[in-house]
Amino acid sequence: MxxxxxxxxxxxxxxxxxxxxxxxxxxxxxxxxxxxxxxxxxxxxxxxxxxxxxxxxxxxxxxxxxxxxxxxxxxxxxxxxxxxxxxxxxxxxxxxxxxxxxxxxxxxxxxxxxxxxxxxxxxxxxxxxxxxxxxxxxxxxxxxxxxxxxxxxxxxxxxxxxxxxxxxxxxxxxxxxxxxxxxxxxxxxxxxxxxxxxxxxxxxxxxxxxxxxxxxxxxxxxxxxxxxxxxxxxxxxxxxxxxxxxxxxxxxxxQLDNSQKKRGAIWNWYFENCHSLFRSFDVEKPIVPNYAQHNYHVFYLLCTDAAQRGDLINHLKSKGILSVFHYQCLHQSPYFQDQYKGKPLSQAEKYQNRLLRLPLYADFEKEKFERLLLE
Missing domain, CATH: 3.40.640.10 (Type I PLP-dependent aspartate aminotransferase-like (Major domain))
Known part of the structure; x- marks a missing residue:
């Protein structure tokens, strides 16, 4: 738990x-x-x-x-x-x-x-x-x-x-x-x-x-x-x-507007503080292009590689915090890999190996998250 x-x-x-x-x-x-x-x-x-x-x-x-x-x-x-x-x-x-x-x-x-x-x-x-x-x-x-x-x-x-x-x-x-x-x-x-x-x-x-x-x-x-x-x-x-x-x-x-307001505050807090929260890990913030007004659904970090991501997942787990990586490339999936005849998809594979999602929900407790990390 x-x-x-x-x-x-x-x-x-x-x-x-x-x-x-x-x-x-x-x-x-x-x-x-x-x-x-x-x-x-x-x-x-x-x-x-x-x-x-x-x-x-x-x-x-x-x-x-x-x-x-x-x-x-x-x-x-x-x-x-x-x-x-x-x-x-x-x-x-x-x-x-x-x-x-x-x-x-x-x-x-x-x-x-x-x-x-x-x-x-x-x-x-x-x-x-x-x-x-x-x-x-x-x-x-x-x-x-x-x-x-x-x-x-x-x-x-x-x-x-x-x-x-x-x-x-x-x-x-x-x-x-x-x-x-x-x-x-x-x-x-x-x-x-x-x-x-x-x-x-x-x-x-x-x-x-x-x-x-x-x-x-x-x-x-x-x-x-x-x-x-x-x-x-x-x-x-x-x-x-x-x-x-x-x-x-x-x-x-x-209550859509209320939910969005709460999620936005959490996303912005992560964005402003993620480097100090994870100072011992070399992570990159998400990029939001100027043409995209996003909806604060996901906050992710990019780690240097899959091994570092695994270390960060385990670090958070030891503090009682669940983080998850996301999609696995469909062209490399067990179902499709023998059918794929196209070129390597290097950027998709980068996100497969390096992207880590942090907890984000409307009643997320920022102070509790920070306290657990510092313990």
Missing amino acids: YSIPFNRPFFTGNEWSYIQDAMKDGKLSGNGKYTEKCQQFFESKYGFGKTFLTHSCTQALEMAAILMGLGPGDEVILPSYSYVSTANAFALRGCTLVFADSRPDYPVIDETKLQDLISPRTKALVIVHYGGMACKMEMISKLVEENDIYLIEDAAAALDAYYQGEDEKKIPLGSMGHMATFSFHETKNIGCGEGGMLVVNDTSFHKKALEVWNRGTNRSAFEQGMHKAYEWVSLGSAFAPSEINAAWLWAQLE
Whole structure:
């Protein structure tokens, strides 16, 4: 048991009352009052297209792959330094995965390396806004437009984060791709245990998205009296979460600004004090580019190598503090390594070997952390 865990879910105090309210309404399956409230919140606050709550960000990615009609022979470009869900959603459709390297300054896809990966079979590019920090979007947007491919923003950890373009306008992450996905897992800034969301910004997919979300049926149109029968019209699945999850999430959304304020104070404290806190370790601070307004989801350090990172993990563990390293490169994974035929991805491997995440959650106790380190 750790005195300071890596993560502790954020609670507002209203979660249980909203779940009870959903119980009183007698509607606990998906697509009820609280689902609608959450979806309208995202569409209104961030200007997203149609939004669809899902059981997870993993499911949201799988729903996106179905919507785009991806299948065998289609190539999908994605970063190697990412969670396995980013790849699984497209591998499950039989797509060919084309892994890209990371930027040298911070752990997002290197937009300068993408053109060489595009082929006549490329159908989609998936970018990951790592830890709520934006990818460099101008070149990415130009590439997908010039090559007529889909752009999916895997914004799992990027709720309430923004990109500031060359025109100085702040753009919410998740609003620039044809589709985007978010996670409401308990480790995220706000969550509902397990949960996610698909954002469909391309209006040509709106009707089909509703069918796919409803298990591939015309249920919504049928309930509105637009069809005489409730029929199977598309591939789909049971993507919608229960009203219990949506009610919990609504309580979290009401306190989003409060959670962000608390996390921001902790992130800034780490940034200002990390060299003095870890003076016996040669660590680098995270870099936040000037075009990225991040959401304080993750605070990481870069160690000199894997051995030093292991020493720092053990040092923190001895003080009762849990720290963790993050993704393992997907192109080197046991599942995919025999299939990978591309070039070495040196920057992705750098983050795999050197990046260390520190505890960060809304009620994190800075004074306790510092006291434990000094003991």
